[in-house]
Amino acid sequence: MSGTGGNDLVDETQAGFEARFEYSPSGIWSAPGRVNLIGEHTDYNEGFVLPFAIDRRTFGALALRDDDVIRVSSAAGDDVVEVRVADVASGLDGEKRAALGWAAYPLGVVWAFGRLGADLAGLPGFDVHFDSDVPIGAGLSSSAAIEGALAVALNEVWRLDFDGAQLVDVCHRAENDFVGAPTGILDQSAALLAEEGAALFIDCRSGAAEPVELGLEASDLAILVIDTKVAHEHASGEYADRRAACERAARELGVRSLRDVTLEQLIAARETLDGVTFRRARHIVTENQRVLDTVAVLREAGATEIGDLMFASHRSMRDDFEISTRELDLAVEIALNYGAIGARMTGGGFGGSVIALTPTWLISQVQVSVDGAFAEHGYTAPEMFVVWPSRGAARER
Incomplete structure (x- = not known):
């Protein structure tokens, strides 16, 4: 079974990247939206949750640059947000963060990588273009899908070697501490760790997660x-x-x-x-x-x-x-x-x-x-x- 995305959105994301930046990306990564089967607001109370990833995804086409500039683009808008890696690493001030709009989510991932040990000063910038069929504002965690797609992309191209649990931490910190949304780890865990056909039983105190077959x-x-x-x-x-x-x-x-x-x-x-x-x-x-x-x-x-x-x-x-x-x-x-x-x-x-x-x-x-x-x-x-x-x-x- 599949949603409305798949290969069509992969192609559209690549075409969107090429239209915005006038060259081809080096790869395309994706992360899913999620449905929480049960366990609402328990995550930031160190409790239990049971989400599953859905077959609607956010795709990110990305290529490294030969300077330290980051350019972020989305199929949902015409503006390209441009910043320098060093500026993101510094955290930006509140006014500059607020001016980022939706781009605060992916740029927060860059910032969080730095907070969790990546030496951003030695890393190149990148161009990234997002497309998605995860509805925005529908409670299906479109934000974690953006964060997850970029996190796995940068983990690979920057050769950071973060494991799944560390990537959850990166995306969680991006949303909590950079964007300012006081959520728990539910959304990011589902986006990064879920398995097909199963829900993800998460202990939000220990971070332990295990699949539970749904058999729908x-x-x-x-x-x-x-x-x-x-x-x-x-x-x-x-x-x-x-x-x-x-x-x-x-x-x-x-x-x-x-x-x-x-x-x-x-x-x-x-x-x-x-x-x-x-x-x-x-x-x-x-x-x-x-x-x-x-x-x-x-x-x-x-x-x-x-x-x-x-x-x-x-x-x-x-x-x-x-x-x-x-x-x-x-x-x-x-x-x-x-x-x-x-x-x-x-x-x-x-x-x-x-x-x-x-x-x-x-x-x-x-x-x-x-x-x-x-x-x-x-x-x-x-x-x-x-x-x-x-x-x-x-x-x-």
Whole structure:
């Protein structure tokens, strides 16, 4: 099974590079978007997550230069961002970073390589052009796909010899410390480490990751993504507020992170937390358990039995963490009413997408029903497409 990318996008990315820079790239690398099957906002709480890479990818065509200039281009815009390696290595000031726009994501990767031991002063610049079929703002981690594609490309052409876990760290630092989005390692781990046909069970404290077979095709199931077209932005204040609430709860409970709290302990300490902080913590504590339960069920009974856990996760995000929207809630409700065996919002929240685990023969019924419900409520028409568990970042050409 494959998405809309593949060889066509490889060719388009090469053609885009040649049109912008008037010569041919030395190679093309790619990294996938991701769907988080379950485990939302648990990553920066040192908890558990279960994402999988999807068969929609970001491609980067790249060639080294004979000077220290970096030029970054995208099929989504006409402007080419040009900086020097030394300037990126210095970190740039806040105003210059803000002026980079989307290019802060790939340039943050360069900066993070330097922070993690690469001697940027001795390395040449490069030209890179990106193209993608990962929707932007849909909660499918288009940013980690950009970071992952460039990280594996530079790791190869700069001969840095970073391993997979180190590349995850590079991309995570790029997003956290250069771009300023306070995310955990979920997105970057999926983009770099995922295996085809499987989800990736990640312990976000140790960084350990292991594949968990999903067996969707054998069960005649598919994951339908329902992009509500309500765009979200991780660097916005609401996401940071949720992270701050989790850190406040851990501090007041006297633990390193909410990973170290059981539900029984949280309930016993309820009087020490204000109502909002308690609910935020309850989502994290229960979501960690849902991830562990989902992994166990997948291994013992298969994907047909995880629907209740998916909806319990959505309900917790809606009521306790309060990161859902009317559009997301409607998509979950309609999908479940018209054939999905499980559905939940996925990603950081405040917009983005719902995933619906659906028998393949009911996909069209769910799509028609969701379209009708959105039209009836006067919402922007959603975009819907099926995704399949895919491989992580790699060289394509």
